[in-house]
Amino acid sequence: MISESTLTELLHAAGDSVPVPADGAEQVRDALGPQVAQRRWIHRPSNPRLLSAAAGVVVLALVGVGIAAGVSSGGGHHGQTSAAVALAPEHAGSAAGSGKSDQQLAAAPTAGAAEAPAAPGVVNGPAAGSGSGTDAVPTTTPRVVRKATISLQAGDGKVPASLDGLRGLAEQHGGYVASSQGSLTSDDPTGTVVLRVPVAQYAQVRDAITSGRYGKALDVSESGADVTNQYVDLDARIHALQASRQTYLTMLSKADTIGDTLAVQQRLDQIQQQLEQLQGQQKVLADQSDKATLTVSVGEKPAAVLTPSAGRTGFDKAFHDAGHRFTHGLQRTVAATGTALLVLLAIAVVALVCWVAVRSARRRMV
């Protein structure tokens, strides 16, 4: 039988005689070129366990903050939003400046290098544009989504006139009626109109509605949500994607193989899709913050106010209390389930990260 050493020599003699493609190494280098360019970001950290541990700590911290916020938010939603409105200009200015610069330094260094963060306490105007000088967006202008809900009591037979007056009021201030519905033929005619007016006219329109001209104001509630951060973040991501798109367009013009062209085109399509989604979100956000929404309900009688178990006695009171407690218990159960689900979600994320890290470590051993 052939000895192992002889077989080794024979196989090396035969194997080394196999002709190697003359340009094989160059072909591999050419094939790796785009891969290297596209995969530069897939830089594996040197210690996946450290990464998974850090990710776990971050997730747990987020869960803790979320739970704490959930517990502490029981004071009332309305008060929180009111505070947001009051703090909106200063908070939005500083937050917008820092958020924008971070995003652009990380994703698109060419887009925002010239932008300076807003000075504390100063509400910036639209003059602070992007560094590119094109598609300038007033990124540091505070953006607040304002909403108001007003209930009016008009006199007998005056509901239709009140609704007409509200429509005219919206148009008079450069707004429009988003929706209108009413029941004017019943014994208790009521109607509701949703007005959209420019934010600058919001206070005047609100004051006009509650002045008594269209009926007695029974209830007025206002809310405001500061979306400046969200808007600026979207703006930065859009600019970064636009810069990436330009880079890939340049690569596409230089691609000389079908494989390269298809790969770049595929990436371009993905970027375009993301870009359109973000631009759509930004458009919606801009519309919500450019125009305030006022929902006005008009009726001849004041809205009935439910007084729980007032004046109830005996079985009526018992059944009513039972129903009330059942609903209350159900609410608490749902709330507790939500927290548990959040914790379970966090555990699942940590497990997923650990699994990916272990798999990555195993693949390193190829």
Place this chain on the structure above:
Amino acid sequence: MEDLDSWLAAGYDRSFRTAWLMLRNRDDAQEVVQEAYLRVWRFRDSIPRGDGRDAWLYRVVVNATISRLRADKRWRRRSDDGELTSLPAPEQDGPAHQAEHGALADRVLAALAALPETLRIPVVLRYYAGLSEREIATAIRRRPGTVKSRLHQARVRLSADPALAAWADEPAAGTAGPGGDAVRAEASTS
């Protein structure tokens, strides 16, 4: 980057030949080496320093080749039923290739091609790639005992092959035997 590039280029020949001996197809071998080099790039942080990195590269190429073979349904079917069937004859690479091949290389390659894949792969990995039996067992997902058995079967078959009969029946740890000098001479010139 430049160092990595030159290192991969220097190791290309041996990587390609190993893949070719296992796959018996130039295009497949080129693709496998390209895939292996891509893996090397992706896991460049794991490349060992010093002498060990050539062996590491070699392992990546072998694993990529094994993955290709495993993905091939024909291979999977043959591997599962354990039937020892022969592969088609190796592809012809034209007159230039034929001219380059010496008589010895042709005989060895023909004998190797006559082996079924279940025997040929361990032989290439053991006697050309230089992997240990345990490393081969890990690569082809078989027990070390199975690898040892297959290597023995392969040597028996190769010894019975008329093309290699001249090197059979020699002392296990001895010299090359009949034609052994010619083997070394041709090996050193190739």
